[in-house]
Amino acid sequence: MKKQITLQDIADSLQTTRATVSRALSNHPSISQEMKDKVAAAAKKMGYRNNRIATSLRSGKSYVIGVLIPSANISFFGSIVHGIDKIARDHGYSLLLIQTEESEEKERKGIETLLALKVDGILASLTKETKDDLHFHHALEEGTPVVLFDRVGNNEDIPCVVNNDFQGAMEATAHLIEQGYRNIFHIGGPQHLPIFQKRYQGYKAALSEAKIRFQEEWFIEGNVSIESGENAVSEWLKNDLMPDAIFAVEDYTALGAINALKAANIKIPEQVGIIGFANELFGKYITPSLSTMDQQTELMGKQAMQLLLDILQDKTNATRFEQKNIVVKPVYRASTNN
Amino acid sequence: MKKQITLQDIADSLQTTRATVSRALSNHPSISQEMKDKVAAAAKKMGYRNNRIATSLRSGKSYVIGVLIPSANISFFGSIVHGIDKIARDHGYSLLLIQTEESEEKERKGIETLLALKVDGILASLTKETKDDLHFHHALEEGTPVVLFDRVGNNEDIPCVVNNDFQGAMEATAHLIEQGYRNIFHIGGPQHLPIFQKRYQGYKAALSEAKIRFQEEWFIEGNVSIESGENAVSEWLKNDLMPDAIFAVEDYTALGAINALKAANIKIPEQVGIIGFANELFGKYITPSLSTMDQQTELMGKQAMQLLLDILQDKTNATRFEQKNIVVKPVYRASTNN
DNA sequence: CTGTTAGCGCCTTCAG
DNA sequence: CTGAAGGCGCTAACAG
Helix, strand or coil: CCCCHHHHHHHHHHHHHHHHHHHCCCCCCCCCCHHHHHHHHHHHHHHHCCHHHHHHHHCCCCCCEEEEECCCHHHHHHHHHHHHHHHHHHCEEEEEEEECCCHHHHHHHHHHHHHHCCCCEECCCCCCCCCCHHHHHHHHHCCEEEEEEEECCCCCCCCCCECHHHHHHHHHHHHHHCCCCEEEEEEEEECCHHHHHHHHHHHHHHHCCCCCCCHHHHHHHHECCCCHHHHHHHHHEEEEECCCCCCCCHHHHHHHHHHHHHCCCCCCCCCCCCECCCCHHHHHCCCCCEEEEEHHHHHHHHHHHHHHHHHCHHHHCCCHHHHHHHEEECCCCHHCCC | CCCCCHHHHHHHHHHHHHHHHHHHHHCCCCCCHHHHHHHHHHHHHHHCCHHHHHHHHHHHHEEEEEEEEEECCCCHHHHHHHHHHEEEEECCEEEEEEEEECCHHHHHHHHHHHHHHHEEEEEEEECCCCCCCCCHHHHCCCCCCCCCCCCCCCCCCCCEECCCCCHHHHHHHHHHCCCCCEEEEEEEEECCHHHHHHHHHHHHHHHCCCCCCCCCCHHHCCCCCCCHHHHHHHHHHHHCCCEEEEEECCCHHHHHHHHHHHHHCCCCCCCCCCEECCCCHHHHCCCCCEEEEEECCHHHHHHHHHHHHHHHHCCHHHHCCCCEECEEECCCCCCHCC
16 A cells, blocks of 8 residues: 655655645646646656645535435436536536435435535435425535525525426327327326426316316326326226326336236226326336336436536626526327327 | 634634544543533534544545446446445445446546545446456555446456356246246357356356257347347347247347347247346336346445445455355246246 | 745644 | 644745
């Protein structure tokens, strides 16, 4: 195990001082080219490597961004992280990843960890259960900018990047109507989260535009999971409610619904059409293949990181609010091919 | 933006010194309970938060682990990260994520970044093109332990966690034999990668054990993709070679094979049985559902992190070598139900 | 153009 | 049981 080479070591070898070496390495204008060359050569020869911990402590900048997601196991979030990283890396930032596992408590602790680690900024998607976003304001108060994406809560003051959920839900529902379906049910997500609320509203707007009268029993508030889809369908069947199409709030819910319909020997898309939301990878390969709304996850990650960068650079206005909307793109497949 | 509260601030408010406050907060035995209580109260009241950057600089431990993966976008790796995090979090470690995007150059730079950030350890899966693992030895020389997982290269000296591919492939093939299939073909992966080589060998071993004579035309080297599976099957059909079962090197290849078989109106599993490898999510939902070998990705992540922890704790022997094998578990579904 | 000096916030000997 | 003092490695005034 080699001893770490410091600025002092280079300075000693060149009979100069740490300050000069530091400036030379960061290409400071007031250092002679000759000295810069000498320093660069010595640094390389001695195997010098900047200790970013020390730099951070001194400069107050860590060049690390904290990323909070429910789970790395969900391809939607994996894809977003992928997008975030592409932009972050280009600007010299590294990512610290924290999984909240849909627990508000872990989310809170995650923020604490990130603040203790002095990250330069935070990108986050709320958990399903997050009602209270005080901990994010906590970060803002300490001067750590936050950008939310996808699940953004009800904040009017935290910058965020979201899909155009209302629009997307409306399109999805309209597509079902175009395909000739009329009794279109909706399995929603937790209504305290705006994204799920907006999808519900978009769904109702599409019905109303087509003069289809929405009925209360057509809606069940699920919790964004396979089981949620299964339960909703069995609930309806038990009560002799027969949809001829289902708009599921996202793909896993749609998958659950498909399972339940198949188990009840109901033909998709002939008897019941079904469309999801997210464009998860599996949708393309299941039988029947799943119609869905593509959320352009990688783009969302890129935009979120870009927005954070803008805020980090815009020193005069670190607390500004901005919302970016990403258009959701339809992907129609077999499950709605009536 | 609040000023950061430091140990000094707490010390001032209690008319004591930083040293005492520091010790009180870390529950040092030689501090009176009374003082500890006072310090704790003041810290809480003032909103003190440990600055981990400073602690790291001073102590030489960062409690951050660097994770290098090809892409967060691939569910296999997302799942591994998920497993890593579960163990890491329980031990107070955070994860720094770096994507290599299958580029050896990015892998090399990633290691540099992690070393500059003074991570306590590195977990990595090699890129497809990595031939030269000098950069990992670089890390080891500086005293930063490394544990590889899944794609581990040919190292004899870096600790690693891998699936038991030979064993898994053998079981998969044996299962086909038990189901009564005899002409069992194999669509493989790039043979320069050890994991795919081992699966090929396991397949042949199972045949030989059952006294089935392997024939050269039964094997096609694919490239781990849906197209690869489609192409292999059409190739065989074109040459009037009819397998009665196929062992595909992984699930996407199996999926391609299924597509091609369906297109040729061949019944699965009646005419041709098929088994994959990986247990990707979609396998459960396609028709027929896909038999496969479960790689237990989350477990792999957990084991890798656990191994790293062991090494970090075992100070006397930081450069030891160890290899953990994870058993691949069969998941038999409709595609092989003869 | 380069050197001196003074910390960033924390921990840890060494002395009381 | 607590205080004093030094330093982790780096950067950024302020002086030459």
